[in-house]
Amino acid sequence: MPRKATVTMADVARKAGVSVASVSNYLNNRPYMSESMRARIASAIDSLGYQINLSARNLRSGQTHLLKFVIPDLRQIYFAELAEDVLAAAHQRGYGVIVESTSNSRERELEAVRSMGQRAVDGLILSPLMMQPADAELLRGDYPLVVLGERLFDVPAPHVLIANRSGVREATEHLLRAGCRRIAVVGAAARGNTELSSRTIRTQGYRDALREAGVDFDPALMIVTEGWGSLDGLTAARRMIDDGLPFDAVLALNDLMAWGVMRGLRDNGIRVPEDVRVVGFDDLDESAYVSPSLTAVDPNRTEIARLAVESVVEQIESGRRAPAQTVEAPARLVCRESSPAVE
Amino acid sequence: MPRKATVTMADVARKAGVSVASVSNYLNNRPYMSESMRARIASAIDSLGYQINLSARNLRSGQTHLLKFVIPDLRQIYFAELAEDVLAAAHQRGYGVIVESTSNSRERELEAVRSMGQRAVDGLILSPLMMQPADAELLRGDYPLVVLGERLFDVPAPHVLIANRSGVREATEHLLRAGCRRIAVVGAAARGNTELSSRTIRTQGYRDALREAGVDFDPALMIVTEGWGSLDGLTAARRMIDDGLPFDAVLALNDLMAWGVMRGLRDNGIRVPEDVRVVGFDDLDESAYVSPSLTAVDPNRTEIARLAVESVVEQIESGRRAPAQTVEAPARLVCRESSPAVE
DNA sequence: GTGAAAGCGCTAACAT
């Protein structure tokens, strides 16, 4: 005598004296249904405590209303904040999100991509770090996909770009306008794809601005660090000071490093922004509260997340992957104490 | 003429000249299968590019190999780091994780709980913030569940507690041992459940240590802030200084506030740790790199995450919810520059 | 408007 642990649609239909088709119609808000039936079903559902079995619906409908979001590491504050925005955007569109942190592993990135054939999720938002151009091949397929971040390689799907180059150009222009002429750039060597790292791309924006302003580029001002942490920023600042390198501003290629740079400068009696201006990139929540508060390029995470989610959802609803294309969320400079707005 | 877009097990079976049952057995690594069949199936799968349809497996098996992890906000670094550890522990056990950030909303916490009847996931790890004791009722059910955090109310499932009280007691003992006698405590008023907030519980650990050491408790040293951010810590430090409150140590009830407190002190020419020692709670990654580096209570997130995941997975595998019980991950004090170890 | 019935792709019990 097996106990009926789970209430199914058939139970509801029986109790309400209708067919399962009608219960299904009711649950999916389909029109053309008599009020009396609607009421009978509602009360049957209520008294039975019925809840739909999503596994069954998923199999039948071929959809899961789930997205997969793949990032290198949630401990990196940037990705955590981005993830929060992705979750919010997805929730708003009625989708849940399986977050997959790859721990900076190429193999795990590829694993996540390969598993898309299993139809466990309806679409993929991929923020790759370690994937190689040769791996781009694996991205071919018909499932909804959006890639986030630098253009590491050609992607057969929509690509939401971070405004690295233009964001840094804007930051540099701001510093030049403030009268700075020896702007040090602090960033880490690439970990994954060497050609098109954040550092390379962001540095281009810096050179763009210098060129346009007619300021000479001095390679000595390019400080390459080991990693992207605040400790690396601290170390960079110390090295610059110890080396006797003259500079009147520091453009840190991410916020964490900017925090570290500011500490390193202050530890050596250099005042920010009076002696040296400091600008970061990311505009993390906390950057508004460090001291001095940080002027930073805001890549517009919320917009990036929104664009990405809108695009996958659109692909899901249209039933096919969108063609290769790039969209760039406009970055903007947020001026705070570490480098106040000029004029 | 419908195109056969998806390859099914039947296709593999046909191609390999075997039954679907054998293909299923192969995929599930069941023993007692001839090498020749194994090879034929493998090659059929390979040439067809077959991938299992998880929706079908989920429906049939009644499992999804998915966990739901519900937290208030990923932007809070503490939760992001915890989430990373949960993802890692789950991945290791073969589970994916649907992360749900409730944006500090009680309704979204309840929504997440209520949706468990839909069988979209096998188990729930819930870190509630806004739920009320009256809502505990909703947690009854037979699905695998683990609750994380303070004991806000009685939970009909395993509860992984953070060692708030003992962790803070240890931190306080450390400060007392260092000769501090006027230890200010900085924490925020409760947002959700008032009775058993972090602040209340952590403060108990502080009083425990004072009592044991025979040091008088001075209510003036209890600084209550608006929020838990570093700005609140900064504000608290300023207020203490402006009020002329005498103190020789600050115990911030989370790391972010400790960062802010240290800035506030330094801004006013107070040296850490020479003049005032500072200790935090959480031991965020970044706390090792702020300057001075922060001494903090490490609640052992990795262990908390591991315990939680192990428990849900065990419940899933045993087929029923574990009884109410509490487990506490032991906290430990990590001594750094802001309050070096004594002796 | 409503119902009957087919079947999504897989697992597992049972038969051989």
Added chain:
DNA sequence: ATGTTAGCGCTTTCAC
């Protein structure tokens, strides 16, 4: 060792 087959619970034609 391997095959046959009955569903898992739902959605969706297609009749009525």
